[in-house]
Amino acid sequence: MPRKTDRRQIRTNQLLRKTLFELMQEKSVNAITVTDITSRADINRGTFYLHYRDVPDMLEKLKEEVMAEIRSIVLEIDPRDTRIYAEKGEPYPPSIQIFEVLIKHGDFIKAVLGPNGDMSFVRQFRQFMTENMYDKQAFRMAAQNSRIPSDYLIAYMTSANIGLVIHWIESGMNLSAEEMGALMTQLINYGPLITSGIVSKA
Amino acid sequence: MPRKTDRRQIRTNQLLRKTLFELMQEKSVNAITVTDITSRADINRGTFYLHYRDVPDMLEKLKEEVMAEIRSIVLEIDPRDTRIYAEKGEPYPPSIQIFEVLIKHGDFIKAVLGPNGDMSFVRQFRQFMTENMYDKQAFRMAAQNSRIPSDYLIAYMTSANIGLVIHWIESGMNLSAEEMGALMTQLINYGPLITSGIVSKA
DNA sequence: ATTATAATGAACAAACTGTTGATTAATGAT
DNA sequence: ATCATTAATCAACAGTTTGTTCATTATAAT
Numbered sequence: 001m002p003r004k005t006d007r008r009q010i011r012t013n014q015l016l017r018k019t020l021f022e023l024m025q026e027k028s029v030n031a032i033t034v035t036d037i038t039s040r041a042d043i044n045r046g047t048f049y050l051h052y053r054d055v056p057d058m059l060e061k062l063k064e065e066v067m068a069e070i071r072s073i074v075l076e077i078d079p080r081d082t083r084i085y086a087e088k089g090e091p092y093p094p095s096i097q098i099f100e101v102l103i104k105h106g107d108f109i110k111a112v113l114g115p116n117g118d119m120s121f122v123r124q125f126r127q128f129m130t131e132n133m134y135d136k137q138a139f140r141m142a143a144q145n146s147r148i149p150s151d152y153l154i155a156y157m158t159s160a161n162i163g164l165v166i167h168w169i170e171s172g173m174n175l176s177a178e179e180m181g182a183l184m185t186q187l188i189n190y191g192p193l194i195t196s197g198i199v200s201k202a
Numbered sequence: 203m204p205r206k207t208d209r210r211q212i213r214t215n216q217l218l219r220k221t222l223f224e225l226m227q228e229k230s231v232n233a234i235t236v237t238d239i240t241s242r243a244d245i246n247r248g249t250f251y252l253h254y255r256d257v258p259d260m261l262e263k264l265k266e267e268v269m270a271e272i273r274s275i276v277l278e279i280d281p282r283d284t285r286i287y288a289e290k291g292e293p294y295p296p297s298i299q300i301f302e303v304l305i306k307h308g309d310f311i312k313a314v315l316g317p318n319g320d321m322s323f324v325r326q327f328r329q330f331m332t333e334n335m336y337d338k339q340a341f342r343m344a345a346q347n348s349r350i351p352s353d354y355l356i357a358y359m360t361s362a363n364i365g366l367v368i369h370w371i372e373s374g375m376n377l378s379a380e381e382m383g384a385l386m387t388q389l390i391n392y393g394p395l396i397t398s399g400i401v402s403k404a
Numbered sequence: 405a406t407t408a409t410a411a412t413g414a415a416c417a418a419a420c421t422g423t424t425g426a427t428t429a430a431t432g433a434t
Numbered sequence: 435a436t437c438a439t440t441a442a443t444c445a446a447c448a449g450t451t452t453g454t455t456c457a458t459t460a461t462a463a464t
Contacts, residue, residue: 008430008441028322030232030258035420044443049422056232119319120230126365148385153398155369156362156389163328163361167354183350187358193393196355210410210461237451246412251453 013051015041017108020058024111029059029118063112063121066105070125073097074132079188086189091181099177102165106173113166122162129158161188215253217243219310222260226313231261231320265314265323268307272327275299276334281390288391293383301379304367308375315368324364331360363390 019041023032032055038045052058077094085092102109112121161184168180175183186195194200221243225234234257240247254260279296287294304311314323363386370382377385388397396402 006431006439006441012442028231028258033420034422045421046423046444047442050441054421056230113321115322115325117321119315119321119324120317122321123317148388148394148397150398151373152366152369152385153394155365156394157365159365159368160358160362163357163364164354166361167357171353183354186350191393191395192350192355192358192362194395195350196352208408208410208462214411235451236453247452248413248454249411252410256452 009051012043012047015043016048016051016058017062020055020062021107021111024116025114028116029055030116059112059118062108063118063124066101066108067121067124067128069101069105070098071128073101074128077132082185083189086185089182090185091178092185093181095184096177096181099168099180102169103173103177110169113169126155126158126162129161130154157188160192211253214245214249217245218250218253218260219264222257222264223309223313226318227316230318231257232318261314261320264310265320265326268303268310269323269326269330271303271307272300273330275303276330279334284387285391288387291384292387293380294387295383297386298379298383301370301382304371305375305379312371315371328357328360328364331363332356359390362394 016037019037020032023036023040034045034048034055037043037055038048052061073094077092082092082095112118164180164184164187168175218239221239222234225238225242236247236250236257239245239257240250254263275296279294284294284297314320366382366386366389370377
């Protein structure tokens, strides 16, 4: 693995990535070979091994990179703050930032959350939201008087948000980061039924 | 591909499947070779090709089989009926049946919804629930007076239910089909906030 | 007991892998 | 502009895995 100063490496690396994303739209990671990538990218096969150990390793590196960026934003989130914005009908700023990161890495996200995507990435993503997006204590309290165990409640709601993101991707990312942020802010605070107007606020 | 009457085929086929599930718990489908499966199953490699074209084909066949079973149950669901059961605090019977099928194919489901799982299966599953579990007209009506587009609302809620299933699997399927059915019935009708008691019924 | 056929074992070329060593060429620093 | 560094190339290597074939053996259905 070479250092990251030389333009040649950067160019080669970007070309390799771009090509991997392309191939991931076409077939499962499953079937993608080093030869596939390098021959399409018009890069010597040996060069691949100067950058990555193999295809799974390459995917792993990319996942870590994007997750790190998302992590830095999610860590800033305080669920208690979202209520203030939700009541004003405005998007909570960090939720916009998340969608901005997703847009920035659009090709990767499309590949990794698409039909040939990677469940373990979704799992990480979910794990993350679980740990940070929800006020665990509030949920625990609520769970005491409730039929539903708090871990199931949290799983239900985090997956819902990820589903929102996946649907957004499948729809061609046709809403802006601001619109998605606003949507998410509302849904987190009021839930789908209240937000949609099926049930009125208590 | 041989017919399905001969005991030898059935035995071989079941052994192949069982071994695939095992391997899927250990590594990504990605890395599983025909040789992996046959050598562990102590079956001639050539025999594999008498049953399946390759590993992805094998997975595809299994997915179709399980999906067909789930489909037959989901088709019986009428979302309007769920309300009756939800109000009585009882599980809507088809929701129990779904979890019974999932338990029946536990090894497969664990493999395909686990970290090394298959996003396209989740996608199918979601597609399915989207088309059948929700009363589209009711959602369309609700969407007219709402900030949130109905397709996003449906994506949000279907993913939530899948998240429930995945969490159940990750927790070792430690709730019974009845308990999960009851949980799902409540959540579909009242949403997480009302079900958990954070917000009271309108 | 006989027939049909599933499974085996061995062998094959083909493709992909991971690695090496020598060579070429682009880059960064001076 | 020159020069040392090093990324990228090319060719070659043995080792796997693949997909297929064929003759043989073992098992099941009747």
